[in-house]
Structure formats: C-alpha cells, structure tokens
Amino acid sequence: MSHTKQTGRLTPAPSEMHLHILEGLPGALFVVDNDATIVYSNAKAQAITGTSPEALHGNSFWNGASQLVSTALYQAVQKTKQTQEPTEVEYVSATTNNWLHVSLSPTDAGLAIFFQDHLDPPHLHDALSLNEQMYRGLLESFADGVTILTPNGLVLDINQRPLSDARLRREEVVGKLFTDLPAWSYDSTVQQQLHSAIARASRGETVRFEARIRPRTDLYLDILMTITSHRAAAGQIEYLICAGRDITERKHAEDELRALVDALPQFVWIAEPDGAITYNNHRLIDYLAMTPQQVEGTGWLSGVHSDDRQRVWETWQLCARAGIPYEAEHRLQDGRSNTYRWFLVRGVPQKDAQGTILRWVGTCTDIEEQKRAEERIKASEQDFRLLAEAVPQLVWTMWPDGRLEYTNQLYQEVTQANLHLEGDEIWRQFVHPEDIERTLTLRHEVLKNGKIYENEYRLLDGRTGTYHWFLARALPVRDEAGQVIKWFGTTTDIDEQKRLEEALRQSQQQTNALMNSDIIGMNVVEGEQIVDANDTFLHMTGYTREDLRAGRLNVLSLTAPEDRTQARQAFEELAKEQALTPYEKEYLCKDGSRLPVLVGGAVFQHHPLRAVGFVLDNSARKELEQRKDDFISMASHELRNPLTALKLQTTLLRRQFTRQGILDQASALVNMESQIHKITRLVEELLDVSKIQAGRLEYAWEPVDLDALLREIAETVQQTSPGHRILVQSVARATVTGDRDWLGQVFTNLLSNAIKYSPGAETVEVDLCVYAETVTIQVRDHGLGIAREQRDKIFERFYRVADPRQKAISGLGLGLYIVAEIVTHHGGTITVESAVGKGSTFTVAFPKEKSGS
Missing domain, CATH: 3.30.450.20 (PAS domain)
Known part of the structure; x- marks a missing residue:
C-alpha cells in the first residue's frame, strides 16, 4: 500500500492558489457531491479519462470516469460516505489494466477521490492479490452473463459474455443505468420489468424472471435473470449481482x-x-x-x-x-x-x-420403418465395431436426436467414462467450458439441417485431468427415404497441431512486436554482414536503408576497435551455443560518434546461416553510472575531512570531561561518538566503493593465517556487540595468499551483518573448513533471513532488502558489495543460503594457491 498523504477537505470555492496546488498534484483528482456528480477535476483527471472539463463536470462520476470504475472503488466510496473517514483502496482497472492507488476523503459537500498509478507497479500477473485474481477469474468463468450494479441500478462491473453479445466495450457500459442498455431499452415493457426487479432486489429480495432481450438489432435472446443483493458488514445493501442465463435454446x-x-x-x-x-x-x-x-x-x-x-x-x-x-x-x-x-x-x-x-x-x-432400417444396419454393426476399435481415433455413433449410441474403447479410455450409457449430460461435462456453448449450438444446427458436422473443441482427458484439442467430424447415415437414422463420427486428437499453431502465432506476434519496437534495435546478420535491420537500429547508428541495401553495415566495422576481439568471441559463442549472452560494447556510428550498447542474439532455427541481433542503447545507463560514481567519490572525500575534525574535537572533549569529572555530559558524549563511528563507517564504505569502481583498490599480497584472523576479528566485533555470542570453530589451520587487512574487512562486514539482521538471536557461528583445493568460511546467523528472489541482488551496490523490518536497520547497502569485490579479487567465491525467518548462511571459498595479483 502506498503511503500517499491523504487529500484534505476541499472548500466549495477554492482560491486561485488552491486551484494551482490541485492542478499540480501528481495524480488525478475528482471532487464529487453526495450524489456522485463531478463538481471538479484537475488536468490529470481529465487526461486519464480523455474527457474535457465540460463533459466531466455535472456528470455522474460512475459514467464520466467509467475507465476507473470497479466494485472495490464503489465499496470504498460507500464506506467513506458512511464513516466520514478517509479511506484508501488499490485495484487493477479492468479497462486499462493499470494498478491504481486511490485515496478518498470526505469534503464539506461530498468526496475527494485521488488516483495514482502504483509508485512501483509490478507486473500485472504478479501484482494481482489472491482476492483480485479469484474475483476476476470467477467473474469471467461464468457461462452466464454477470453484472454488478449499485442499488439504484448503475453498472459497476460486467463480465465478457454480455459485452460480446452486444458488441460493446466495458467502458461503454460501466457507469450507465442497466435499464438504459440497448438489450433492455428496446422494449418499454421489458425495461420496466427489469426496473421493477432491481427495485425489489435493492430491498433485499432475490428476484428471478424470464425476459426476451435484444443485445443488438440482429440478435434476440431469451434469458433467465436472477438478481441478488450483497450486504456490507453493517447490514446495508452494498451492491446487486445480476446473473443472466441464456435459455434461448x-x-x-x-x-x-x-x-x-x-x-x-x-x-x-x-x-x-x-x-x-x-x-x-x-x-x-x-x-x-x-x-x-x-x-x-x-x-x-x-x-x-x-x-x-x-x-x-x-x-x-x-x-x-x-x-x-x-x-x-x-x-x-x-x-x-x-x-x-x-x-x-x-x-x-x-x-x-x-x-x-x-x-x-x-x-x-x-418408428416401425426406422426400426426395420435399424435391423438392416444392425447386420453390419459387428463389422463396423471391429473396425472402430482398430483405428487410432475416438469413434462414436449418435441417434438422430443427438443421443450417443456407441463409443469405441479408446473414447472410453480418454474420458474414463462410458458416455453412451451414462447419458448426454455427462458428455457435456467433458467439453471445455469455453467451447460448450459453441459446440452445442453447432450440434443443434447440424442435427436440425442434417449437414456434415465438423468442429474443433477441447475435451477433458480423464487419465491426466488435462484438456486436449480434438477435431470432431460426423456424417449422417440416411434411409431409403433420405431420413437421417444415425450419425457416424470420429474425433481426432489435434492437440499437438494446435500447440504448434499457437506457438507459431505467438512467435510471429513477438517477432513483429520486436521488429516494430522503438526501444530495441534489431538486425539480421549473415556471417558478419548485416542484411536487415529495423528502423530503431538504423536510427541508433545513423545509417539509412540505402546504406543497408548497399551492404555498408558490417558488425565488426560498426564495433569500436577495442571491442572487436570480444565481438569475434561473441560470434564463436553464437555459432556454438546458437544463442549469445548479452554483453556491452560500443558502436561507431555513421557520423563518427560512439554509442554504448548492450547486444545479444540468437540463431534462426529454420535458417542456421542467419542470426538475429538485439541492441539496446546503453548510453543513458553508462552516463548515469558515471555520474553516480563521481558523486560517490566526491561525497566520500568531502565528508572525510569534517568527520576527522569532528572525531578530534570529541576526543578532546572527552579528555576535558574526564579531567573535570562531568559524568552526565560524558554519557551523552558516548552516544555522539557512537553516531560518529557509524557515519565514519559509511564514509569508509563509500570510499572503498569509489576505489573499487576506479580500479584503485590496492592489495598487499602475503600469507594470511585465516584461523588467527577470524578469531581476532570475532573478538573485536564481540566487544562492540555484547548482546550476541560469536562462536568460531575450525578443524585445521589454513593459510591463503591475500591482503590481510582487506580479508579482515570481509569477515568484519559479514559478522556485523549477521548481528544486525538477527536482533532476536543469541549466537552467530563461524566455521572454518579445509578441503583438498579450497578453504571455506561460513558465517551463520539465526535472524530475519532473505527471500529467494532477493538473494542474487544483495551483492549489488546500494541494494537493500525490501522487508520493512530490514529497512529499519541502518546502512547504505554497500557492505556485501565490497565483500563480493574483495573475495572475487582474491580468486574466491561467496554464496548465501537463506530462508525467511530462519536466518542466513554466507559461505566464502578461497583457493589454497593465490589466484590474484
């Protein structure tokens, strides 16, 4: 939930200054009266609805801002009006698929409704809460048309079935009176029937009635409408649920x-x-x-x-x-x-x-003649069934009225049911819900007109519990008078074909989307020559389509000289692995300028001599990184001198307090020294990062006794953290070649982190183990732990775990980055195993022989 500040109460006549402030808000603001009529909207509100002020003001909010309407928003509005207390709600707009954060505040004359896009919107599929997913999935899973109404009949939400029937979009319906929709308003009698039913349901009744509606001019439907009411916790009716079942057939x-x-x-x-x-x-x-x-x-x-x-x-x-x-x-x-x-x-x-x-x-x-014809057919029934059991298809016969007469053994194995014995209703249960209406309609038409039946639908495989696509074909068998006496059909599994078709369709869509992208540059290469490219790539490099047709674009000639060795290695990787791991380099543009890019690629499976390359403009990120590194370097150096002076002054002050015997002030001085120590530590980390980024971190290589170093670091950290016991265990003495001070920094950071992130634990364990080729050090805590998806990110610069409990712990997110850089420079590796709420174990492994210089 975003912590956006609540919008205050608005006066009926805001001053020019107030209006200027409202227009400058970072989100869309609507002010409505007690009847939900819009009395004010700022520029962002007009932009998000795509509507002018004249069209918005004086109009119902539910109609004028239909893109924003949802059942969750309506409930929040009702709650705010009832309690007169500010309310917040988050939901996904069913029209725009944007994740919205809404703050609602009571005003003197109504409500202020403030919309913001989510500040850090995740991918929609991951962002939907379980309740949101269940609500939307359930709404669309109904074969019936489902509409959510306010007690006075305004549409709040609607599933796809009635929209498809009426060929309307959701935004054309939401916020309008249900009785005014074309399906009901074509006939005043039908409209009045619905109006009366809504009125009864708004008083708490469950209302059922049949009606003939006209979703569009060429379609009439008979429906069985059921309207029920939903009550809030306080007992008042919040909204109505209308379910319309198609009973036309x-x-x-x-x-x-x-x-x-x-x-x-x-x-x-x-x-x-x-x-x-x-x-x-x-x-x-x-x-x-x-x-x-x-x-x-x-x-x-x-x-x-x-x-x-x-x-x-x-x-x-x-x-x-x-x-x-x-x-x-x-x-x-x-x-x-x-x-x-x-x-x-x-x-x-x-x-x-x-x-x-x-x-x-x-x-x-x-049916005497029919029975006689059946007897004639029965003579050949045995031969037919022997053949039906031999073919690798689902074979079935059906009576003229649609009842199954026979299914072969394969059909029964797939469905795990003998459908012709269990009844026609059982067969419907095996057809995918999205295909049943279409299948039944086509089946009804074919049985009526006696034409050849052909249909593709999904059938439930009872052996696996999954749906497979099948192609069903049936021919009518006629008697001498031309009357259909039976249907003979086969059902062929086409699931693999459907998957290939869908994969091809998606591949074509993805390829088109990439080629038309104005963000990703794409090129097609044969060997080193670029034979095709999208407009984005040409714009990046400054070349034209004429240059492309003339063969002036070559991958190596476009690559900066210092990057060409890496480019050749990339070609080798592409040929061997059929795909290229993205890497950074610089292009030489047509005008002579240089462009930092991130490139990747893959070989065409159907054309192994060609490959497609993906290019992202990396200049903005490079510039940003350089600015950040410059700032870190400048800030850390600028902070160091004042801190040194401050530390000297506190030292002199301590001596003076000690000589004068002023104990109370000395206690406050201890707190000051503690904070100065923390700031000094942060500045030192910034300096270390600055040196690492500039490649100026100096190492003094010498044999280092890891057991002695670990015990020395543990004793030092123990003195500053008496609330935890640091337990060091080693099975043998181990020596590695490295910089003793920087290795000490590694274990100081790991132990400090273990203590900081396990506030409720009592111990931190350090284990030193020696193996044939490596030496490993494990630092184990029993604290907050790290989620799986965040483990690889904790070694990045300035990364902090997004858990609120861990955000409360001070730090810049540099300690583990520095640790990883030092370990890597010593030829080692660092990994982490962790579970939320169960603690973390960091493992550092060094080779026995020196691998850095």
Whole structure:
C-alpha cells in the first residue's frame, strides 16, 4: 500500500492558489457531491479519462470516469460516505489494466477521490492479490452473463459474455443505468420489468424472471435473470449481482414442441399431473380400436406389448412423480389387424409460473420403418465395431436426436467414462467450458439441417485431468427415404497441431512486436554482414536503408576497435551455443560518434546461416553510472575531512570531561561518538566503493593465517556487540595468499551483518573448513533471513532488502558489495543460503594457491 498523504477537505470555492496546488498534484483528482456528480477535476483527471472539463463536470462520476470504475472503488466510496473517514483502496482497472492507488476523503459537500498509478507497479500477473485474481477469474468463468450494479441500478462491473453479445466495450457500459442498455431499452415493457426487479432486489429480495432481450438489432435472446443483493458488514445493501442465463435454446425447443403437438398428424394424448390419461386423439383411438373410455386411466397399457409393458409403466410412473419429460420406445397393437408396430412415445409436463404441473401432453410417433432400417444396419454393426476399435481415433455413433449410441474403447479410455450409457449430460461435462456453448449450438444446427458436422473443441482427458484439442467430424447415415437414422463420427486428437499453431502465432506476434519496437534495435546478420535491420537500429547508428541495401553495415566495422576481439568471441559463442549472452560494447556510428550498447542474439532455427541481433542503447545507463560514481567519490572525500575534525574535537572533549569529572555530559558524549563511528563507517564504505569502481583498490599480497584472523576479528566485533555470542570453530589451520587487512574487512562486514539482521538471536557461528583445493568460511546467523528472489541482488551496490523490518536497520547497502569485490579479487567465491525467518548462511571459498595479483 502506498503511503500517499491523504487529500484534505476541499472548500466549495477554492482560491486561485488552491486551484494551482490541485492542478499540480501528481495524480488525478475528482471532487464529487453526495450524489456522485463531478463538481471538479484537475488536468490529470481529465487526461486519464480523455474527457474535457465540460463533459466531466455535472456528470455522474460512475459514467464520466467509467475507465476507473470497479466494485472495490464503489465499496470504498460507500464506506467513506458512511464513516466520514478517509479511506484508501488499490485495484487493477479492468479497462486499462493499470494498478491504481486511490485515496478518498470526505469534503464539506461530498468526496475527494485521488488516483495514482502504483509508485512501483509490478507486473500485472504478479501484482494481482489472491482476492483480485479469484474475483476476476470467477467473474469471467461464468457461462452466464454477470453484472454488478449499485442499488439504484448503475453498472459497476460486467463480465465478457454480455459485452460480446452486444458488441460493446466495458467502458461503454460501466457507469450507465442497466435499464438504459440497448438489450433492455428496446422494449418499454421489458425495461420496466427489469426496473421493477432491481427495485425489489435493492430491498433485499432475490428476484428471478424470464425476459426476451435484444443485445443488438440482429440478435434476440431469451434469458433467465436472477438478481441478488450483497450486504456490507453493517447490514446495508452494498451492491446487486445480476446473473443472466441464456435459455434461448430451451425456449425455441418449447415452441417447436408446442407446434408439433398442435400440427403434426401424429397420435396425441393428454394426462393429468399424476399420469392418468384423460384424452387421446382420434388417430390413436382408431389405431387401438378401443373406445375413449377403455383407453383412459391406465387402460392404454393393454395395447402395449406384454414384453414392454412393465418397463413402460415403471418409466412413466417415475417421470410423472419427478415431473421430468417422458420418452420410451415400445410396441403398440393395431386393434384392427392385431399386429404390433414400434412407436416412440414422448410426453412433456406443462407447468404454471410457480412450477406446478398442470397437465401432460404427449405424442406417439410410428418408428416401425426406422426400426426395420435399424435391423438392416444392425447386420453390419459387428463389422463396423471391429473396425472402430482398430483405428487410432475416438469413434462414436449418435441417434438422430443427438443421443450417443456407441463409443469405441479408446473414447472410453480418454474420458474414463462410458458416455453412451451414462447419458448426454455427462458428455457435456467433458467439453471445455469455453467451447460448450459453441459446440452445442453447432450440434443443434447440424442435427436440425442434417449437414456434415465438423468442429474443433477441447475435451477433458480423464487419465491426466488435462484438456486436449480434438477435431470432431460426423456424417449422417440416411434411409431409403433420405431420413437421417444415425450419425457416424470420429474425433481426432489435434492437440499437438494446435500447440504448434499457437506457438507459431505467438512467435510471429513477438517477432513483429520486436521488429516494430522503438526501444530495441534489431538486425539480421549473415556471417558478419548485416542484411536487415529495423528502423530503431538504423536510427541508433545513423545509417539509412540505402546504406543497408548497399551492404555498408558490417558488425565488426560498426564495433569500436577495442571491442572487436570480444565481438569475434561473441560470434564463436553464437555459432556454438546458437544463442549469445548479452554483453556491452560500443558502436561507431555513421557520423563518427560512439554509442554504448548492450547486444545479444540468437540463431534462426529454420535458417542456421542467419542470426538475429538485439541492441539496446546503453548510453543513458553508462552516463548515469558515471555520474553516480563521481558523486560517490566526491561525497566520500568531502565528508572525510569534517568527520576527522569532528572525531578530534570529541576526543578532546572527552579528555576535558574526564579531567573535570562531568559524568552526565560524558554519557551523552558516548552516544555522539557512537553516531560518529557509524557515519565514519559509511564514509569508509563509500570510499572503498569509489576505489573499487576506479580500479584503485590496492592489495598487499602475503600469507594470511585465516584461523588467527577470524578469531581476532570475532573478538573485536564481540566487544562492540555484547548482546550476541560469536562462536568460531575450525578443524585445521589454513593459510591463503591475500591482503590481510582487506580479508579482515570481509569477515568484519559479514559478522556485523549477521548481528544486525538477527536482533532476536543469541549466537552467530563461524566455521572454518579445509578441503583438498579450497578453504571455506561460513558465517551463520539465526535472524530475519532473505527471500529467494532477493538473494542474487544483495551483492549489488546500494541494494537493500525490501522487508520493512530490514529497512529499519541502518546502512547504505554497500557492505556485501565490497565483500563480493574483495573475495572475487582474491580468486574466491561467496554464496548465501537463506530462508525467511530462519536466518542466513554466507559461505566464502578461497583457493589454497593465490589466484590474484
């Protein structure tokens, strides 16, 4: 959380000076009244919304600044208005993907809302808090359209489904009244229905209703809308959640079924809610050769074949009790000829608005010819299934109504389910949520028009729990009359193909982005010759496309003479490793000037004679580093003389206090000397860094007894840090060649750090070990520890760990940098192992033989 100072209360009529201050704020400022109407916005607020003051002022904040609206912001506004206390909130704008920090303060007439981009914004994927990720992921995971509203109906957030249907952008919707959106406003009756539902939900009711909406002029949808309210901790309603489920397909199916019952020349029957038959049309009565009275109730069962009767009765009773559609195939007796024919019997319950079954309406469709065709097909079924089990694809057959009839063994192994036995609903569970609606729509159209089916979708592999891309193809099998009697389909795994296509697409996008970059210079080389380059590279070097076409650009000729050996080594590395580790050098530009650059490269896999080079302008960083080094050198030298004089004066003052016996002042002097010592230490570190950067750190090489040196340093540090016990352990005496003073500085810094960063621990351990070729020294503490991602950075200049507890410990972040430089100059290495809250272990390793000079 940023610690931005809270914006104070604003008066209704700020002075010219106040306005000047507001316009100079580093972020966007809005002042709104109690109705959320914008009464003032500074220049940055107008810039962030891309709107003029005239368009903002007098407009609703939720509408005028829709790019900034989120549910989190709305809750913060409500909280500030209720408590009249300043509030802060951070969130990611769903429109701009910027990480925003917002400070809200009550004013005399409303609120001041102050926006700042995050001061040190991390990458969005890493920055999102767990709650933010869960909220956004959950919102977009719904197949339904989900909209978050204020209690009075303003849109705060919306997921992608309704935006896609309406072909609208989020910023065109947020901040507007939900009832005014095109999907609802096209019909005043529908609009009023929604308005009434929002009003009821804002009083705490859960409201459900069906409506036909028009997201755009060429699209109508039937939806089931559910509106629920969300309450704050204090019990008041904070916002409303509207979930709209698309029931267009269901409504169409119902309409078609009603038309079928009314119009088709079929056997039609009607039953009471409990399943008792009350009506049969004349065609059914004539077929059964029974009177209406004989058929009513359960009399119709006498016309069902005895082999089917028990199964049919149990199924019908189950559906009647559960209120679910009835469907069964069975044989009915022709009362005139006493022969039996196969029928498909279907029944659907008709319900009122409360869901109570009013009646059952059903049909009996003669499928005798279909059954005969099925018998003919059945003769070849065994051969087909043997073939289906042999091919390396998922094979399936389907009835004309979409029910699976058969899946081969491979299909069952992939899904870990026998889908044609477990039902069509089970199959839907294996299709990826993002593909199910498209797949079902296409499936419905194909079943309706009988055309060849082809679709790509992701299917869940039950063996691994992962989704794979499959290509499904199906052909209709028709009878002699041209009617579809079955579908034959195959499903082929195309996951690897999809991955290659996606990798190629991403590679092309990344290549285009790099080539069009105005930051990264890019060139394509064959050998040492540059054969292509982007505009950024040409601008860096001062050359033109004409120079490029004329072959005037050569990598070595562009490279400064002192860097050409390194450039040749880079070519060798590129040829051997197929990639080039980035390194620094200087280019000779066309006008004769020099340009510091950072270069890297990689070989084209499909064209091994060519490589692509990446070039970054390094001049700004080089200049900045030089300025920083100059400043460090100047500051450290300028501070040294006053400190020397100050130390001399405190020494004289101590002697005077001692002679005069003034003990109270002497105690204060001790504190002064302690602070002077700290400053002196910091200045010495700056001087050391300055010498290191200038290459002027001098070393006196001699044999150094590490065991004696470690014990001497430990004793000295122990005297200044009595709160910790320093334990030195060594298994053998070890001697290395080096500078004794600088090696002493290494272990002084490591021990001082170990004590500083383990304030709650009692001991620091130092272990000296001798191996065949190396000598190692380990300094172990039991303190705060270092996070894994920060371990490599702690040896950089001025780097401080970002933990608040460690920031409170004084220092410039130079000690470990100096340690690493001295160790490296002695031919050694330094590493660290650490865990947050469990302490750190620094390991220094030196070769037994001198490796520096």
